[in-house]
Every structure is written in structure tokens, then in C-alpha cells.
Amino acid sequence: MKLFSRQLIIKEFKDLVRDPRIWIPFILSAVLMPAMGLVVYAPMISAVEKATVEKLYVAVINMDEGDIAGKLIDFQNNISVKSKIVIYQTNISNVYLNDTKKLKEITEYILSKYPSVENIVIFPRDFSKKINNRQKVRIFTITVVREITFIGSTVKTQRIFDAINNFIREYVLNGTGIKPDVIVKPLIEEEANYIVGKKTVLLGSSMTVLTSLSLASFLIPIILMIISVTIMQMTATSMAVENEEKTLETLLTLPLTRTQILLSKLMGSFTVAAIGSFMSIIGFGLYMFIIMQPVFSPRVQIGNQVSFSFQTMISPLDMIYVVASLIATTFFTAAIGIVIGALSSDTRIASTMVGPLSMLVFVPGMMVAFVKLSTFGSFLPLLYILPLTQPIVFIKQAISSSLPPETLLYILASIIVTIIIIVITAKIFSLETLSNLQHRLSRFRRK
Amino acid sequence: MKAVEINNLTKNFGATIALRGITFSVDVGDIYGLIGPNGAGKTTTFRIIAGLIPPTSGSIKVFGLNPLIDTEKIKNIISYLPEDAGTYRNITGYEFLKLVSEIYFSNKEEAEEALEIGIRIANIGNRIYDKMKTYSKGMKRRIQVARVLMVRPKLAILDEPTSGLDVIHAREVRRVINDVSREFGTTILLSSHNMLEVQDICQKVALIHQGRILVEGLITDLLEEYSASNLEELFVSLVRGVAR
Numbered sequence: 001m002k003l004f005s006r007q008l009i010i011k012e013f014k015d016l017v018r019d020p021r022i023w024i025p026f027i028l029s030a031v032l033m034p035a036m037g038l039v040v041y042a043p044m045i046s047a048v049e050k051a052t053v054e055k056l057y058v059a060v061i062n063m064d065e066g067d068i069a070g071k072l073i074d075f076q077n078n079i080s081v082k083s084k085i086v087i088y089q090t091n092i093s094n095v096y097l098n099d100t101k102k103l104k105e106i107t108e109y110i111l112s113k114y115p116s117v118e119n120i121v122i123f124p125r126d127f128s129k130k131i132n133n134r135q136k137v138r139i140f141t142i143t144v145v146r147e148i149t150f151i152g153s154t155v156k157t158q159r160i161f162d163a164i165n166n167f168i169r170e171y172v173l174n175g176t177g178i179k180p181d182v183i184v185k186p187l188i189e190e191e192a193n194y195i196v197g198k199k200t201v202l203l204g205s206s207m208t209v210l211t212s213l214s215l216a217s218f219l220i221p222i223i224l225m226i227i228s229v230t231i232m233q234m235t236a237t238s239m240a241v242e243n244e245e246k247t248l249e250t251l252l253t254l255p256l257t258r259t260q261i262l263l264s265k266l267m268g269s270f271t272v273a274a275i276g277s278f279m280s281i282i283g284f285g286l287y288m289f290i291i292m293q294p295v296f297s298p299r300v301q302i303g304n305q306v307s308f309s310f311q312t313m314i315s316p317l318d319m320i321y322v323v324a325s326l327i328a329t330t331f332f333t334a335a336i337g338i339v340i341g342a343l344s345s346d347t348r349i350a351s352t353m354v355g356p357l358s359m360l361v362f363v364p365g366m367m368v369a370f371v372k373l374s375t376f377g378s379f380l381p382l383l384y385i386l387p388l389t390q391p392i393v394f395i396k397q398a399i400s401s402s403l404p405p406e407t408l409l410y411i412l413a414s415i416i417v418t419i420i421i422i423v424i425t426a427k428i429f430s431l432e433t434l435s436n437l438q439h440r441l442s443r444f445r446r447k
Numbered sequence: 448m449k450a451v452e453i454n455n456l457t458k459n460f461g462a463t464i465a466l467r468g469i470t471f472s473v474d475v476g477d478i479y480g481l482i483g484p485n486g487a488g489k490t491t492t493f494r495i496i497a498g499l500i501p502p503t504s505g506s507i508k509v510f511g512l513n514p515l516i517d518t519e520k521i522k523n524i525i526s527y528l529p530e531d532a533g534t535y536r537n538i539t540g541y542e543f544l545k546l547v548s549e550i551y552f553s554n555k556e557e558a559e560e561a562l563e564i565g566i567r568i569a570n571i572g573n574r575i576y577d578k579m580k581t582y583s584k585g586m587k588r589r590i591q592v593a594r595v596l597m598v599r600p601k602l603a604i605l606d607e608p609t610s611g612l613d614v615i616h617a618r619e620v621r622r623v624i625n626d627v628s629r630e631f632g633t634t635i636l637l638s639s640h641n642m643l644e645v646q647d648i649c650q651k652v653a654l655i656h657q658g659r660i661l662v663e664g665l666i667t668d669l670l671e672e673y674s675a676s677n678l679e680e681l682f683v684s685l686v687r688g689v690a691r
Binding site for chain 1: 494497498499500501519522523525526527528529531532533534535536547550551591594
């Protein structure tokens with residue numbers, strides 16, 4: 001007996017291939033995926049270029065009792081390249097590296113004198129002595145963090161370490177004929193980060209601290225993606241099923257306006273979808289918790305230990321705003337689902353459209369997650385209002401400083417945007433529109 | 448005032464012409480039948496009267512109101528039963544009739560009264576508390592008929608009201624339509640493929656074919672004028688005449 005029927009396979013193939021609705025998600029995905037890549041790539045590459053090419057402003061606290069740190073500073077000052085490290089020498093002579101309160105005071109003092117400073121480098125008293133004894137030498141930096149981004153401050157801090165490492169290698173091997181590359185790493189790098197907006201010092205490598213903080217703004221679009229797919233799917237199907245099951249005509253003759261019908265559908269299906277999404281988020285949270293366990297386990301220590309938690313970074317009020325914004329945004333995605341469903345002749349086409357369109361929800365959020373907010377200039381208020389960017393902007397802002405007083409207005413504006421979309425859809429949503437769309441689709445299918 | 452006044456109504460869907468200038472009127476309290484084969488233009492006419500789609504040209508008045516302009520007012524006096532009206536799978540018949548009554552009547556007592564009428568018209572016993580996905584085609588249709596008539600509209604538009612019903616239930620629905628029309632003075636505009644059914648409950652009819660009304664008037668007058676023994680015979684002879 002045959003395992004399958006060749007005729008049935010051919011029938012299945014023809015049936016699917018001849019349905020243009022099947023091709024829509026593939027075509028949209030083929031176009032959207034590279035677009036998403038570009039959206040993420042462009043700001044990332046620009047941030048990397050800026051961080052590596054631009055001048056870097058560094059304040060130096062030189063406590064070295066020898067002369068090597070001084071030579072290093074002179075050497076850097078004499079370099080005349082575009083990407084040079086500009087050094088401001090301070091007159092501070094004593095720093096307690098383990099006292100975050102003192103570190104904060106010193107940072108704020110330096111920033112008041114040199115506002116453009118991006119890093120503070122502290123040369124210890126035994127800097128020259130250790131180098132001369134061919135021992136590893138400690139170096140301490142404070143990264144001044146004005147905005148939380150994946151790339152930027154971290155790359156700049158690394159530039160400083162590289163410059164010092166290279167200088168020490170060349171200094172130690174001078175006259176020996178040995179290439180500097182043979183010394184792997186003469187520095188013991190110790191770091192702190194000063195978060196300007198929060199006026200807080202966080203001990204730990206800038207890479208770990210900033211990546212962890214950036215992860216929050218990166219996670220928001222991912223969470224949004226998970227929620228929006230579920231919600232859009234549910235609302236789109238709920239609306240399209242009215243058309244498919246022939247209940248739409250009845251609905252449209254009830255003594256209700258089309259806006260009332262769409263908004264009621266939106267609220268009802270959103271409530272169910274929100275409950276479902278809440279469960280998804282819990283699942284996602286547990287998944288993240290489980291997979292992150294090996295990384296944050298006490299047995300494993302990557303770089304310097306990081307001394308912060310998100311609870312201490314975001315105020316309770318800001319957290320409420322972020323959650324409210326997330327709800328407003330999911331409400332928006334539910335509305336998009338309603339729009340898709342209202343204009344779909346059946347649930348199949350609605351489901352087909354939701355997949356690629358939910359990716360679109362991801363794009364603006366990702367862009368904002370990777371780019372410095374200051375880059376957007378006068379368009380920034382727009383990002384605060386647009387439902388797809390608002391929660392990401394909020395979380396970035398909440399972590400690096402605090403949300404502005406008009407935040408509640410931004411959330412209201414985001415909800416108004418959603419309602420406007422529903423009202424516009426109600427204007428175009430009618431049996432006539434659906435008949436015309438279906439008529440065109442059937443003509444296209446006949447071709 | 449007429450319940451429905453239609454004058455030279457046309458409707459095009461792209462290159463397809465659905466209605467080619469139809470004219471007829473329905474008196475208040477009448478049960479009026481619009482009969483014709485599939486694709487004749489019955490459903491399009493009903494949809495235009497219900498304000499669901501706009502006509503391409505021509506005029507239409509429902510109790511003096513224009514469905515295109517007075518859409519919201521019209522919705523309060525019209526109740527429409529589409530030919531292939533579906534039901535919500537996971538809602539019970541009772542819940543469905545209750546929500547409709549509450550949408551039409553903000554007054555609780557009025558809504559409850561409408562619901563009672565609806566349950567009586569549906570007449571499906573305790574099955575009314577079951578989810579509608581478990582209903583037979585006939586039960587679903589009776590729920591829909593109940594939904595339309597229970598709100599005591601001034602005009603009920605019933606597109607094939609007995610579609611899918613067996614003989615016994617179809618007869619029962621016809622009786623209900625008659626009763627509601629008499630009891631509440633509701634004007635009924637209905638369509639049917641079943642000519643004998645139309646002859647049974649309608650006073651006046653319009654025979655529509657290929658978007659044109661062939662004849663219109665009192666059934667008794669039409670049968671006499673065309674020497675036909677029933678509507679079916681009249682319809683067949685008229686349609687064949689057009690075909691020739």
C-alpha cells in the first residue's frame with residue numbers, strides 16, 4: 001500500500017499555490033525582514049563609528065608616585081589624530097575607589113568643571129612601581145553615562161583601556177626588540193559607571209552594566225512582539241469571523257454606529273487577549289529567569305560584579321507609567337488587528353496578514369532601542385506619543401533618568417491615536433468596502 | 448405615508464449591474480413579497496433599504512427617511528434578516544436574544560418584554576440555553592427570525608425567512624410573521640424562492656428578474672390579469688417571456 005497519494009499532493013500544491021493569500025506573508029516577510037535588519041544595522045553601525053572615530057574627552061586623576069602615568073598623558077596629548085583622546089588633568093590627589101559616595105562626589109565635581117567629560121581615569125599611586133616591577137597594574141575608570149545604549153560608552157571606555165595597555169606594552173618592551181603583542185594584557189581593569197540622569201554610581205564594567213540596562217529597552221520590543229502577535233491574531237480573527245460566519249450583516253443593522261461596533265469589538269477581544277498575554281508574559285519571564293540562572297549564578301562571575309537592580313534604577317511611579325504605556329500599546333496593536341479583520345473577507349486572510357504586520361510593530365521599537373534618543377531631535381515628542389515607540393522610549397528614559405511630568409499626557413495621546421484609527425476604519429468599513437475588496441480579490445484570483 | 452417608497456433604483460458593482468431602475472412601494476402594515484430567482488437583485492434591494500449599501504442612483508424612502516442620510520434613525524425602526532445570517536458559535540440563543548433586546552431598549556422592562564417575545568417566537572424550548580454551535584440549521588434560523596421580530600420594528604426585512612426550515616417549522620414561522628404583523632402593525636418585506644409561501648402570507652408582490660421588476664401589485668389582481676392559477680405559474684410564464 002502506498003504511503004501517500006500523488007494526485008492528492010498535486011491537488012494540495014495547486015490549491016495552495018493558486019491562492020494569492022498564501023503568498024502575501026511570504027512576500028511581506030521577504031521585504032520586511034531585510035528592512036528590519038537595516039533598521040537595526042544603520043543606527044548600530046553609526047553608533048560604533050561615532051564611538052570609535054570621535055574625540056574622547058577624559059578627565060585624569062593622577063595619583064602615580066612615579067612618572068609613567070605622566071608620560072602616558074603627555075604621549076596622548078601629543079597625538080594629533082581626529083579620534084584622539086582629549087585629556088583634562090585634575091588636581092585631585094586622593095580617591096577611595098571602593099566608596100561609591102566619594103566616587104559620586106568626585107565625578108560630579110569633575111563634571112561641573114569639565115561638562116564634556118565622558119570618562120574619568122584614575123591612575124593609582126603604585127602605577128609606575130608595578131610597571132617597573134613587571135607586575136600587572138590596576139587602572140580604574142568611571143564611565144559617564146548620559147543615555148543607556150548598547151554601544152557607545154562601552155566602546156569609548158574600551159578605547160581608553162586599549163590606549164593604556166598599548167602604552168605600557170611599548171614602554172615595558174622598549175629596547176628589547178620584542179613586539180608589544182607578546183604581552184597580552186598588563187592592566188587589571190576596574191570600572192564604575194556614573195549615570196548622569198540618576199546621579200548614581202554603579203560599580204562594575206561598563207559592558208556588563210550598560211548591556212544589562214540596555215537589555216531592558218531591548219526586552220520591551222520583544223515582549224511587545226509576543227503580546228502583539230497574540231492580540232492582533234485574536235482581534236483580527238474575531239473581526240474576520242463576523243464576515244466569514246455571516247454575522248457581520250446582522251451586526252451592521254443593529255442600532256449602533258460602526259465606531260461603536262468596532263470599539264466594542266476592540267474592548268471585548270482586547271480584554272480576553274490581555275488576559276492571555278499576561279499568561280504569555282509570565283511564561284516568558286520564567287523562561288528568561290531559568291535561562292539566565294547559569295549566568296548570574298554566584299559560582300560564575302563574569303567581569304566585575306554588578307551592584308544594581310532594576311528596582312533601584314526605576315522609580316515605582318515610572319514603572320507604573322511604563323506598564324500603562326505597554327497596555328496602551330497593546331491596545332493599539334489590538335486596534336490594528338481589528339482593522340485587519342474588518343477589511344478581511346475571512347479568518348484565513350486575516351491570520352495571513354497578521355504575521356508579517358506584527359513584525360512591523362517590532363521595527364520602530366527596535367530602532368528606538370538601538371539609537372540615542374537625542375538623535376531624534378525635535379521628533380522626540382512624536383516618539384513619546386506613537387504607541388509603537390512609546391514604551392521603549394519610556395523604559396530608556398526611566399532607566400537613565402526619570403520620565404517627564406507630562407508622561408500621563410503622552411499615554412493619553414497614545415490612546416487617542418488608537419481611537420482615531422478605529423474611527424477612521426469605521427468610516428471606510430462597510431459592506432460596500434468589503435464587497436469591493438472581495439470583488440477585486442476574486443478577479444485577481446481568477447487571473 | 449408609505450412604509451417603503453423606491454423609485455428608479457439602480458445599483459452597479461463595478462461592471463456588474465445588479466439593479467436596473469426598480470420602482471415599487473409598500474404600504475404601512477402590509478406583508479409584501481419580493482420574489483425572483485437567484486441573482487435577480489432581491490438581496491441588493493434589501494441591503495439598500497436597510498442602509499447597508501448605497502444605491503448608484505434613484506431614490507428611496509423608509510417611513511419618509513432616507514437610509515443614506517438618516518442611517519442611525521433607520522436602524523431603530525428597521526430590523527433585517529439576511530438570507531445567510533450566521534450565529535455566534537459560543538453564545539447561547541438566550542444570550543444572543545438578550546443582548547439584542549438590550550441594544551434596542553435601554554429601558555430594562557422593555558428589554559425583558561422583547562426578550563420574552565423572542566423566546567416565544569424562537570420556540571426551541573430549553574435548547575435556547577445551549578450554545579448556538581449545537582443548533583440545527585432550522586433552530587439557528589428561528590433564533591434569527593425571533594431576533595428580527597421581537598424588537599417590534601416598524602419595518603421587518605426578511606430575506607428568505609424560512610430558508611433551511613422543514614415544512615412544519617416553515618409553516619410555524621409564517622404563522623409568527625402573520626401574527627407579529629397583525630399584533631404590532633409591523634410592515635413586513637420578505638423574499639422567498641417558495642412562491643406558494645409568498646402567496647400564503649403576502650398581500651402584494653413584486654416579481655424581480657435580472658435587476659428589473661417584471662410586475663408588481665396585489666397577488667389576486669396579478670393572477671387574474673395573467674390568467675395564472677398561482678404565483679409559481681405566473682412567475683415561470685413571465686420569466687420565460689423575458690427569456691424569449
